[in-house]
Amino acid sequence: QVQLQESGPGLVKPSGTLSLTCAVSGGSISSSNWWSWVRQPPGKGLEWIGEIYHSGSTNYNPSLKSRVTISVDKSKNQFSLKLSSVTAADTAVYYCARGGYSARAFDIWGQGTMVTVSS
Amino acid sequence: EIVMTQSPATLSVSPGERATLSCRASQSVSSNLAWYQQKPGQAPRLLIYGASTKATGIPARFSGSGSGTEFTLTISSLQSEDFAVYYCQQYNNWPLTFGQGTRLEIK
Helix, strand or coil: EEEEECCCCEEECCCCCCCEEEEEEECCCCCEEEEEEEEEECCCCCCCEEEEECCCEEEEEECHHEEEEEEEECCCCEEEECCCCHHHHCCCEEEEEECCCCCCCEEEEEEEEEEEECC | CCCEEHHHHHHECCCCCCCEEEEEEECCCCCCCCEEEEEECCCCEEEEECCCEEEECCCCCCCCCECCCCCEEEEEEHHHHHHHHEEECCCCCCCCCEEEEEHHHHC
């Protein structure tokens, strides 16, 4: 079955760029699915960051759009998140998740990775 | 942006009893509504999509209903493993948005 695994630095300096990768195993990133990033600040709710299709098409949350880039690497069966100009407010658990082609309910999630923004 | 509002924020129910969780959208999302369960330290788990369709492996005691702006998640007979935080999410419009969550606790 498809599994997702996030990886990347757990600590990022303020004003720096947060970079995470989500490896897809047990299936192809070129399937008919959208691939999303969702984050959750400590003790708070879930926030959708954005999504990508294997063609490279993307949709972003307008609240983060100016700072977010999501990309896909089909050769490595993975997709990535870059969030620039980070502040303490970007401290969160970051999840990658799989959504359907038309129904963007997230049926598969990574385990999540905690990213702290601090000097 | 569509705002999703869940109520109550916390629900205290005894094991074996029924729990009813509500989710309201600020505008119609048709049936493009999902429910998730999240336990401490874990990723969310998809329970319901399309407002009422159970995801794979979800027990029959979970059911979803509603359309438009008003939705309900019902757990017919609470088991110990059901005490968790529940989120609704709309996928009718971008940006995709979640409710703030309902914490289901043991009474």
